[in-house]
Amino acid sequence: MDVKALDKAIQEIALTRNELKKIDYNNPKYDDLEEKLHDLEDDFHMIFGDQLEEILQDIHDKFCPDSDVLYPIAYLAKSYDVNSNNEFTAAPTEGVFVEVDNYPGKDSKLVIIPNPTRIVLNIGKDKQEVVWIAK
Numbered sequence: 001m002d003v004k005a006l007d008k009a010i011q012e013i014a015l016t017r018n019e020l021k022k023i024d025y026n027n028p029k030y031d032d033l034e035e036k037l038h039d040l041e042d043d044f045h046m047i048f049g050d051q052l053e054e055i056l057q058d059i060h061d062k063f064c065p066d067s068d069v070l071y072p073i074a075y076l077a078k079s080y081d082v083n084s085n086n087e088f089t090a091a092p093t094e095g096v097f098v099e100v101d102n103y104p105g106k107d108s109k110l111v112i113i114p115n116p117t118r119i120v121l122n123i124g125k126d127k128q129e130v131v132w133i134a135k
Helices: 003-022 030-063
Strands: 096-098 108-113 118-123 127-133
Touching: 003 030, 030 108, 030 118, 030 127
Parallel strands: none
Antiparallel strands: 096 108, 108 118, 118 127
16 A cells, blocks of 8 residues: 555645535535545545455454444544644544443544544544554
8 A cells, every 4th residue: 555645645635624614505616625625535435445345354363343334434433633744633522433442431533634644543532553554
């Protein structure tokens, strides 16, 4: 897998989602930006979907075997925080709900975050654990 291309694709989707979230439906740019986002997501799925599904399956097998694996696009956050060093983070509320055996009773979610591309397990409201990093 081309890790640099994967990271670039996720960053483009993340930045477009952030931009779209900032504008109103009535904004004349909204429809074009939404179409751009759908194109980016479709390309992401076509190029990286199968490989990421395998990685996600391994993560599910290890951490949350009772939860179904979804399409990789579902694991991208609705919005990301990006600092001045272009480092991306996602809130603990982001991601796909999973049942983690080691954290019973805790709301747990898996989310894909770029730069570097990694998959993070959000546990409750204040704990985040990196469970995979692209190499």
